[in-house]
Amino acid sequence: MADGGGGWQPPRPCEAYRAEWKLCRSARHFLHHYYVHGERPSCEQWRRDLARCRDWEERRSAEAQRSLCESERARVQAAQKHALVWTPRQSPPADWHLPLPQEEKDE
Amino acid sequence: MAGAPDEREPGPAAGEPVQQPHVAGRVFPERPPEGKPQHRFLSGFLSNNQKCQLMLLRTLEKRVYQEQILRPSWDHRYLGAEQRWEEADPYVKLLLDAMKHSGCAVNTDRHFSCEDCHGHVSGGFDASTSQIVLCQNNIRSEAHMSRVVTHELIHAFDHCRAHVHWFSNVRHLACSETCVRDRAILSILAVRNISKEVAQKAVAEVFESCFNDLEPFGRIPHNKTYARYAHRDFQNRDRYYSNI
Numbered sequence: 001m002a003d004g005g006g007g008w009q010p011p012r013p014c015e016a017y018r019a020e021w022k023l024c025r026s027a028r029h030f031l032h033h034y035y036v037h038g039e040r041p042s043c044e045q046w047r048r049d050l051a052r053c054r055d056w057e058e059r060r061s062a063e064a065q066r067s068l069c070e071s072e073r074a075r076v077q078a079a080q081k082h083a084l085v086w087t088p089r090q091s092p093p094a095d096w097h098l099p100l101p102q103e104e105k106d107e
Numbered sequence: 108m109a110g111a112p113d114e115r116e117p118g119p120a121a122g123e124p125v126q127q128p129h130v131a132g133r134v135f136p137e138r139p140p141e142g143k144p145q146h147r148f149l150s151g152f153l154s155n156n157q158k159c160q161l162m163l164l165r166t167l168e169k170r171v172y173q174e175q176i177l178r179p180s181w182d183h184r185y186l187g188a189e190q191r192w193e194e195a196d197p198y199v200k201l202l203l204d205a206m207k208h209s210g211c212a213v214n215t216d217r218h219f220s221c222e223d224c225h226g227h228v229s230g231g232f233d234a235s236t237s238q239i240v241l242c243q244n245n246i247r248s249e250a251h252m253s254r255v256v257t258h259e260l261i262h263a264f265d266h267c268r269a270h271v272h273w274f275s276n277v278r279h280l281a282c283s284e285t286c287v288r289d290r291a292i293l294s295i296l297a298v299r300n301i302s303k304e305v306a307q308k309a310v311a312e313v314f315e316s317c318f319n320d321l322e323p324f325g326r327i328p329h330n331k332t333y334a335r336y337a338h339r340d341f342q343n344r345d346r347y348y349s350n351i
Contacts, residue, residue, distance in 0.1 A: 011350040012343060023336065032329045072351040079325070082316040085282040086269040092210035093267065096237045100217070 008065060011072050014053040021046035045071060159221035159243035162252040166196055167203070167215060196253050197334035201341055202260040205323035211267035218263070230255040232262035234273045239263060264323060277301060281309040282317040 010017075023029055024043035033041040049071050055064040153161070203213055213219075217238075224230075224242035229251070231240045239259040246252050265271050265283045272279045277299060284294040288310055295306040321327065324337040340347070 009346070009350055011347045012340075016339070016343070019336070023332070028329075032327070036327065069351050072347070076351065079319075079321070082319045084269065084320060085313045085316050086265075086271050086279050088269050089267070093237065096211050096267065097214075097217075098237075100236055100238070 010053045010056060010065075010068055012053075014050065014057060017046055017050035017053050021050055155223070155243040156221050159241055159246060159252075162246065162249050163215070163219055163221065163241060163256065165249060166199060166253050166256050168195060196257070197331050197338050198257040198328060199253065199260065201323060201334060201338040202257065202264055204338070204341060206260070206264055206267055209264070209267050211263070213260075213263075230259050232259045232266070234266055234271070237263070237266070268322070277305065277309045278313050281306070282313045282320075285310065285314060285317040288314060 021043055024041055024046055029041060033039075049068060052061075052064040052068045052071075055061045056068065206213055219239050219241060221241050221243040223244045224240070227245065228242050229245050230242050232238075233240055239256070239262075241252070241255060241259075246255060262283055266273075271283060273283075277295065280299065281291055281295055284291040291310045291314075292303070292306045295301070295309065296303060299306070323341060324334070325340055326333055326337055328334040328337055
């Protein structure tokens with residue numbers, strides 16, 4: 001799907017890569033990240049993705065497309081590596097939209 | 108609601124308590140059956156219930172400041188109104204959108220309730236009625252309301268997307284409360300009659316997994332900037348997943 005070629009576009013607009021890179025490099029983010037994780041943030045990947053996004057926009061580079069997809073898939077993988085404590089639902093709770101018990105009594 | 112604090116059990120703390128360190132949301136298994144708030148009119152002022160509802164509306168929706176230019180009463184032409192929009196809370200916007208996407212669209216009248224609460228409680232999520240309770244006698248400002256609504260919406264979101272055993276599994280409760288270890292422990296102790304050691308163990312077991320579960324934000328939203336970026340990513344998700 002991603003490397004098929006036809007109709008592909010970068011997963012995010014290039015401005016989004018730039019915004020993430022700038023946010024990552026900000027002093028405030030450094031403080032937040034260091035406080036939570038005990039180490040400095042690594043922002044290089046955003047910069048690389050920004051360069052590849054621009055490369056694709058200018059030259060429709062296949063290598064840029066491939067690298068961008070790989071980078072984003074790695075991000076998704078990293079986010080999913082911990083198993084959930086609870087079981088995901090297949091559908092929302094059945095009683096979410098039902099009227100409240102006292103509303104039924106009132107009617 | 109009789110407002111009689113004696114009818115409620117003490118303790119279950121949620122959101123931002125008034126004068127204590129933050130303890131997190133809870134479920135209300137023992138809410139009195141007559142849950143409707145009583146409207147007390149204090150002449151010249153809004154009642155707690157009215158203030159609560161107004162603050163809730165302002166948190167959930169874009170705030171509109173509207174000015175009408177009035178003409179004398181004999182001139183019935185309408186001149187128009189000037190409107191100014193302010194941004195709604197990006198945390199709340201994202202949570203509402205994510206819940207709608209998961210099939211749990213939030214209806215203000217159905218899923219929120221302003222009530223008097225006992226003690227230093229700010230609010231809670233009642234899983235048995237799928238309702239967020241807001242403590243009208245303890246929420247004093249819009250900023251506070253915003254924080255409580257955000258917090259309880261996260262519980263509602265977890266309830267919507269997963270089988271969370273709020274009452275029977277302390278690890279599930281620990282997971283929904285996990286942001287910072289100590290606070291998660293405090294939150295559990297506030298709503299369950301268990302020892303500190305049991306609470307600590309529950310948090311320790313689930314912390315790694317639950318701390319890294321960042322749904323629906325995809326990142327830790329330290330402030331509104333992060334929340335705005337998270338909302339932008341959420342709106343972009345179709346393009347994102349179809350192009351990786």
